[in-house]
Amino acid sequence: MNCIFCKIIAGEIPSFKVYEDEHALAFLDINPVALGHTLVVSKKHFTNLENIPEEDLCNLMVAVKKVGLGLKEGLDVEGYNLQENNDPVAGQIIPHIHFHIVPRAEGDNLHLWPQGRYEEGEAEETARRIKQAII
Ligand code: 5GP
Ligand code: ZN
Numbered sequence: 734m735n736c737i738f739c740k741i742i743a744g745e746i747p748s749f750k751v752y753e754d755e756h757a758l759a760f761l762d763i764n765p766v767a768l769g770h771t772l773v774v775s776k777k778h779f780t781n782l783e784n785i786p787e788e789d790l791c792n793l794m795v796a797v798k799k800v801g802l803g804l805k806e807g808l809d810v811e812g813y814n815l816q817e818n819n820d821p822v823a824g825q826i827i828p829h830i831h832f833h834i835v836p837r838a839e840g841d842n843l844h845l846w847p848q849g850r851y852e853e854g855e856a857e858e859t860a861r862r863i864k865q866a867i868i
Contacts, residue, residue: 738829757796810836
């Protein structure tokens with residue numbers, strides 16, 4: 734399979750690994766948003782949250798939690814953002830499920846998304862549409 738992350742997992746592409754267990758591998762992002770920006774990937778190839786079975790997702794999240802704590806302790810980081818870009822429209826470039834852990838510091842000048850407001854009735858209708866689609 735021509736997947737960069739599968740190749741990293743197989744050791745065919747080098748990476749700076751920070752954690753590995755039976756289910757997950759964590760390594761430094763090649764183009765970090767912040768020092769220590771780490772990717773935690775499932776060892777099994779799944780594209781995104783819709784494809785990964787619940788048990789595999791739970792195993793992956795256990796690794797995410799461990800690595801997040803490791804970043805805090807090891808890099809003396811106060812907090813981090815956790816992000817999963819789910820689908821190309823959301824910025825997912827590598828179609829192999831992974832979580833970004835981005836360490837944060839006071840005054841690091843990283844800005845999260847600008848927020849807006851709902852028009853009258855829009856929140857109610859939006860919530861209704863989501864609610865009726867959730868299985
Ligand atoms: P996505 O946009 O799919 O959520 O994120 C993919 C991430 O993988 C990007 O932040 C990108 O910098 C990183 N990346 C892409 N290719 C490589 C690589 O070969 N090695 C490493 N370590 N990171 C990579
Ligand atoms: Zn893959």
